[in-house]
Every structure is written in C-alpha cells, then in structure tokens.
Amino acid sequence: MFSPQAASQAVMQLERALGVRLFHRTTRKLTLTDEGQRLLEQAAPALSQLVAALDEVRRSGHEDSGLLRVSAPSALGRAVLWPYMLEFSAAHPGIQLDVQFDDHLTDLVSQRADVGFRGGIAPAGGTIGRRLLPIQLIVCAAPDYLERHGAPRSVDDLAHHRCTGYRRANTGKVAPWEFVVGGETVYRDFPATLCSNDLDAEVEAVLTGGAIGQLGSFSAVPHIRAGRLVPLLLDHVSERDALYIYYRRRTEQPQRVRAFIDFMVERLANNSRFYLDRTELTQAAGGSRRKTATAPGGRAAR
Numbered sequence: 001m002f003s004p005q006a007a008s009q010a011v012m013q014l015e016r017a018l019g020v021r022l023f024h025r026t027t028r029k030l031t032l033t034d035e036g037q038r039l040l041e042q043a044a045p046a047l048s049q050l051v052a053a054l055d056e057v058r059r060s061g062h063e064d065s066g067l068l069r070v071s072a073p074s075a076l077g078r079a080v081l082w083p084y085m086l087e088f089s090a091a092h093p094g095i096q097l098d099v100q101f102d103d104h105l106t107d108l109v110s111q112r113a114d115v116g117f118r119g120g121i122a123p124a125g126g127t128i129g130r131r132l133l134p135i136q137l138i139v140c141a142a143p144d145y146l147e148r149h150g151a152p153r154s155v156d157d158l159a160h161h162r163c164t165g166y167r168r169a170n171t172g173k174v175a176p177w178e179f180v181v182g183g184e185t186v187y188r189d190f191p192a193t194l195c196s197n198d199l200d201a202e203v204e205a206v207l208t209g210g211a212i213g214q215l216g217s218f219s220a221v222p223h224i225r226a227g228r229l230v231p232l233l234l235d236h237v238s239e240r241d242a243l244y245i246y247y248r249r250r251t252e253q254p255q256r257v258r259a260f261i262d263f264m265v266e267r268l269a270n271n272s273r274f275y276l277d278r279t280e281l282t283q284a285a286g287g288s289r290r291k292t293a294t295a296p297g298g299r300a301a302r
Contacts, residue, residue: 065094075199163193
C-alpha cells in the first residue's frame with residue numbers, strides 16, 4: 001500500500017505529465033477539479049477491472065488451483081516421475097498439470113515452466129536445484145544372453161560382446177560408457193550392435209537378450225529385482241549422476257507450485273525403488289561373480 005505522502009507525490013507527477021490540475025488543495029480540504037472528475041469517471045471501469053484482476057491473481061497464488069507447467073526428460077519422466085504426477089493430480093483436482101517431456105534441458109523462464117526435472121549433474125545458476133535420487137550406471141544383460149554368450153569378466157572384455165548404444169538428444173553423439181576404476185571415473189567407447197536415441201528402446205534391446213547394455217538404475221533396478229536382468233561388473237558402477245528437481249525461488253511461487261515441489265520431494269528423495277543401496281549392490285556383485293564363474297565362456301564374437 002502507498003503511504004499518503006507517496007500517493008500525493010504520484011498524483012503530482014501525473015498532473016505534471018498531463019499538464020492539468022486534478023485536485024483543488026487547501027490546508028483542510030482536497031477536492032477534484034473538473035478535469036479530475038472527468039478522468040475518474042472515464043477511468044473507473046478500467047480501474048475496477050484492474051482491481052478485480054489483482055485480487056484474482058493474489059487469490060490464486062494462495063490456492064491449490066490453476067495451471068502448473070512441468071518439464072521432464074522422457075525416459076526418466078515415464079519410468080520414475082509420471083506415476084507420482086498422476087497421484088498428485090488426483091490429490092489436487094483444481095490444478096491443471098501440463099507436463100512437457102523433453103530430453104533437452106529446459107530454461108524455466110523462456111519456456112514458462114514452473115518446475116523442471118533433469119538427470120545428470122546439478123542445474124547451473126539461476127535456479128534452485130535439489131538432488132532427489134542417485135543415478136547408477138549398471139551394466140546389465142538378460143539371462144538368455146548370458147546363457148548364449150557368457151558374461152564379461154572385466155571392463156575391457158566388453159569389447160568382445162554385443163553392446164547397445166545411446167545417442168544423446170542434445171548432441172546426436174553416442175554416449176560413452178562410464179565406469180569407476182581404481183577410484184577414478186573412466187570412459188570407454190564400445191561399437192554398438194544396437195543403437196538408439198530412446199532409452200526405453202535400449203532397455204528393451206537388453207531385456208530381449210539382443211545385447212549387453214549400460215542402463216540407468218531408474219530403468220534397470222526393477223528388472224534386476226524381478227530377475228529379468230543380471231547386473232554385471234558391479235565393482236565399477238558409476239554414481240556420478242543424479243535426478244534433480246529445479247525451480248525458481250520459493251518466495252516467488254504460488255501455492256500450487258510449492259505443493260507440487262513438496263509432494264515430489266517427499267515421494268522421490270532417496271526412494272530406494274530406483275537404485276541399489278550399498279548392501280544390495282554388494283550382494284548383487286557377489287551373485288554376478290558367481291554367475292560369471294559358471295557361465296559357458298566369457299567372450300562372444302560380434
């Protein structure tokens with residue numbers, strides 16, 4: 001709200017800009033001039049609309065209603081985020097959820113998005129990013145593949161196996177495989193027998209026994225736990241990447257955005273459905289070594 005002094009200054013600035021006096025002023029009284037009365041009568045409908053619009057915006061900022069725009073990467077969005085988004089929508093029927101699945105990093109301001117998700121490293125400056133889940137890169141194969149071709153005994157041994165490849169949406173280049181070796185992150189390129197720019201297609205190729213793949217834990221872990229995939233080379237699993245939620249400052253957000261952020265953080269922060277914890281990783285590594293020792297051979301012709 002304006003103070004009386006600020007309001008008086010604003011009126012005098014308007015009078016100077018118009019070149020007419022809008023008020024008669026005395027030490028005890030303030031009345032409209034004829035010009036001031038005409039301006040008030042002509043501007044009154046517009047002022048009423050403005051006041052109503054401001055009230056509506058103020059009210060919507062404190063209610064769980066209105067449009068909520070969200071950006072998320074395609075594979076992560078479908079495998080991890082979408083079920084919780086549906087749950088949020090059912091719990092908040094007054095909010096219209098508009099979700100854009102896009103593997104390019106979204107600029108919240110230019111795309112008019114309220115909340116974004118991304119897998120990889122933390123978002124750059126200008127937004128607030130919160131780490132939700134680790135993303136492990138796990139070498140996997142279907143039991144059928146291992147029966148036919150055996151299991152790789154080392155990172156180098158992957159060069160003798162049928163491997164999948166993932167072509168990144170933002171660069172068009174095939175992503176290298178990433179490992180932790182001797183405490184350091186190393187990258188290796190293996191010729192891809194099956195290559196795609198769609199993570200779901202890569203997972204399907206591995207599930208059907210067509211090749212070995214290095215899959216994100218958010219895709220691989222449910223299949224590993226169900227026995228459809230066997231994790232391999234777990235001593236070299238990389239956990240450099242993570243799933244992040246990012247957004248602008250909370251003081252600028254309407255209630256519906258704050259409600260969505262809180263809901264998704266509560267459901268996803270360190271949710272073990274989507275990664276292998278240390279105990280499970282150790283157990284899986286032991287089982288993988290036993291399968292490797294008993295597999296028929298360890299190499300396969302390409």
